Amino acid sequence: MTHEQPKKDEWAQPPAPPKYLWMSGDLVEWDKALIHASMLGWSSISMVFEGIRGYWNADQEQLSIFHLDAHLTRLMRSMKVMRMTSPWTAGELRDSVIDLARSNEFHGDCYIQPLAYFGDGTPGYLPAGGSPGEVAIFSRMSSSVLGSSSTITCGVSSWSRISDNVMPPRVKAIANYQNSRYVADEVSLNGHDFGIILNQQGKVSEVSYACLFIVRDRVAITPPVTAGILESITREVVIELLNDELDVPVIERDVDRTELFIADKAFICGAGAEIQAISEIDRYQIGEGAIGPVVSRLEKLFHDVVRGRVENRSAWLTGVY
Ligand SMILES: Cc1ncc(COP(=O)(O)O)c(C=O)c1O
Numbered sequence: 001m002t003h004e005q006p007k008k009d010e011w012a013q014p015p016a017p018p019k020y021l022w023m024s025g026d027l028v029e030w031d032k033a034l035i036h037a038s039m040l041g042w043s044s045i046s047m048v049f050e051g052i053r054g055y056w057n058a059d060q061e062q063l064s065i066f067h068l069d070a071h072l073t074r075l076m077r078s079m080k081v082m083r084m085t086s087p088w089t090a091g092e093l094r095d096s097v098i099d100l101a102r103s104n105e106f107h108g109d110c111y112i113q114p115l116a117y118f119g120d121g122t123p124g125y126l127p128a129g130g131s132p133g134e135v136a137i138f139s140r141m142s143s144s145v146l147g148s149s150s151t152i153t154c155g156v157s158s159w160s161r162i163s164d165n166v167m168p169p170r171v172k173a174i175a176n177y178q179n180s181r182y183v184a185d186e187v188s189l190n191g192h193d194f195g196i197i198l199n200q201q202g203k204v205s206e207v208s209y210a211c212l213f214i215v216r217d218r219v220a221i222t223p224p225v226t227a228g229i230l231e232s233i234t235r236e237v238v239i240e241l242l243n244d245e246l247d248v249p250v251i252e253r254d255v256d257r258t259e260l261f262i263a264d265k266a267f268i269c270g271a272g273a274e275i276q277a278i279s280e281i282d283r284y285q286i287g288e289g290a291i292g293p294v295v296s297r298l299e300k301l302f303h304d305v306v307r308g309r310v311e312n313r314s315a316w317l318t319g320v321y
Contacts, residue, residue, distance in 0.1 A: 015140060015141055015142075017030045017140065018030065018104040018106070018139060018140055018141070019103065019104050019105075020100060020103050020104055021033050021100070021136060021137060021138050021139070022096050022097075022099070022100045022135075022136065022137035023134075023135075023136045023137075024087075024119075024134050024135065024136070025087075025088075027099065027100065027103055033136075035119075039119070041124075042124035042125075043117045043118060043119060043124065044117065044124070044174050044175070045124030045125070045175055046082045046084065046117060046118055046124055046128065046173070046175075047115055047116065047117040047173065047174040047175070048075065048078035048079055048082055048084070048115070048116050048117075048171060048172055048173050048174070049075070049078075049113055049114060049115040049116070049172055049173075049174060050071045050072070050074060050075045050112075050113065050114050050172060051071075051111065051112075051113055051271045051272050052065060052066065052067075052068060052071045052097070052111070052112040052113070052114075052271060053065075053066050053109070053110070053111055053112070053142070053144075053271050053272075053274075053306070054066070054101060054106065054109065054110040054111070054112060054139075054320065055109055055144070055306040055307050055308075056106075056107060056108045056109050056110075056307075057307045057308045057309070060308060061107075061321065062308060062319050062320070062321055063101060063106055063107070063110070063319070063320040063321060064306070064307070064308050064317035064318065064319055064320070065097065065098070065101070065112065065317065065318040065320065066271070066306050066316060066317060067233050067237070067316050068094055068097060068318040069090070069094065069318070070233045070236075071114075071233060071271075072090040072093050072094055072097075072114070073090060074172060074231065074233065075090075075093070075114055075116065075172070076090055077171075078116075078171045078172050078173065079116050079133055081168065081170075081171045082133075082171065082173070083128065083129040083130055084116060084118065084128070084131065084132070084133040085130060085131065085132045085133065086116065086132070086133060086135070087132050087133070087134075087135070088135055093114060093135065093137075094318070096137060097112055097114070097137060097139075098318065098320055100112070100137055100139055101139060101320045102320055102321065104139060106139070106141060106320070108141055109141065109142055109143060109144050110139055110140060110141050110142055111139065111140055111141075111142035111272075112137065112138070112139040113137070113138045113139070114135060114136070114137045114138075115135070115136050115137070115138070115174075116133040116134070116135045117133060117134055117136075118131055118133060118134070119133070119134030144274060145274055145276060146274050146275070146299060146302065146303040146306070147299075147300075147303055149277075149291045149296065149299070150276065150277075151276065151277045151278065151279035151289070151290060151291060152193040152194055152268070152276050152277070152278055152279065153191075153192045153193045153194075153278070153279055153280045153281075154187070154192055154193065154194045154195065154196050154207065154266075154268075154278050154280070154281045154282075155186075155187040155190050155191075155192035155194075155195055155196070155281070155282055156195075156196045156197075156198065156257060156260070156281065156282055157182075157183040157186050157187055157195040157196065157197050157198075157208075158186065159179065159182045159183050159186065159195075159197065160197065160198060160199065160200055161179065161197040161198065161199040161200070161205040161206070161228040162176060162179045162228065163199065163200045163228055164226075164228070167179070169205070169206075169228050169229055169230055170225070170229075170230065170231055172230060177209075179197075179208075180197075180208035180209055181208075183195035183197050183208045184208045194207045194208065194210070194268065194273075194278075195207065195208050196212060196260065196281065197228075198257060199227055199228035200228070201254075202257070203223065203227055203254040203255060203256065204223050204227070204254075204255040204256070204257060204259075204260065205223055205227045205228035205229050206223065206227075206228070206229040206230065206232075207268050207270075207273070209270060209272055209273065210232075210234075210268040210269055210270035210272070210273035211223075211229055211230070211232040211234065211235040211238075211268065211269050211270060212255075212266065212267075212268055213235075213238065213250075213266065213267055213268075213269065214255065214259060214260060214263035214264075214265065214266045215248070215263060215264050215265035215266070215294055215295075216259070216262075216263055216264055217264070218248065218249075218264075218294075219248070219249050219250075219251060220242050220248050220249070220250045220251070220294075221250070221251050221252075221253060221255060221259075222235060222238075222239070222250065222251075222252055222255075223252070223253075223254060223255050224252040224253060224254070225252075227254065227255075232269070232270060233271065234269040234270050234271055234274075234275075235269055235270075237269075237302070237305075237316070238250075238269050238275070238298065238302070239252075241298060241301055241302065241305070242298065245301060246294070246297055246298060246301065248294055260281045260282075260284075260286075261281060261282065261284040263286055263287075264286075264287050264292075265277065265278075265286060265287050265292050265294055265295055266278040266281065266286050267295045267298075274302070275295070275298060275299045275302050277290070277291040277292065277295040277296075277299075
């Protein structure tokens, strides 16, 4: 059954803003964080960002940020490819994220988005090599689909994935998401929840804002990091949990489009998308069209991990309080 996509509605109409955001070194009240209108557009062309989740554990009264260091490392790498220097170390940004979540008094699940951009108003198509970036960090309360066992439907898009020598998908650049948006619009008009994108070689890459796994004969298969995907942090987590905890071997290899249709199971993963089973792809039913035991066990374990209920994975969490 198709779930009601609470995240999509929530992102279209975000909840009331929090008290503060973090901008260029300071906590700034939400309504007072202003930039000049002339910054519109060109400052976004090289903008890179991260999407990070914080999960609330009511028993422990603790908010845990999931893989904060890995996200900040990826942000630094994205900035490097943009030839953007950072005025802040990853450690300083880490402290700022924690300070922001604490100052906003989040006592529930939240979503945190650091952004880095050239802030001096130089037209974005001119060389900026080596200039420092500005950094801003947004955060807000956010709901989670973990524990709902809901499923999604997917369609394979007619758009191709951007490629490493055009717009590198490895870099989490705002501009890359125009590719995702073409896909999302197309599949949504065709009645699907999410779009699967083939790369320039015609192999499966990923979903417009998540990574993809299929399961065939009890082996999980996911496209490699050279298939035009974002080097997803959740994908790495899923590979480790499947291999080490759930006894499901994982292979990273090219995936053909028709393999999607004959897969026993399929699911997507990502910080925003979390873990969601796919019930159908291009109207082909996947497995029984419901979540199934492997994805169900994975989703439960992932949910326990992010809420700090699995001791040997506590290193993946950064406590706010
Ligand atoms: C295009 C794309 N692929 C994959 C992912 C999943 O990456 P991660 O697990 O690091 O959130 C995302 C998440 O933002 C994404 O936007």
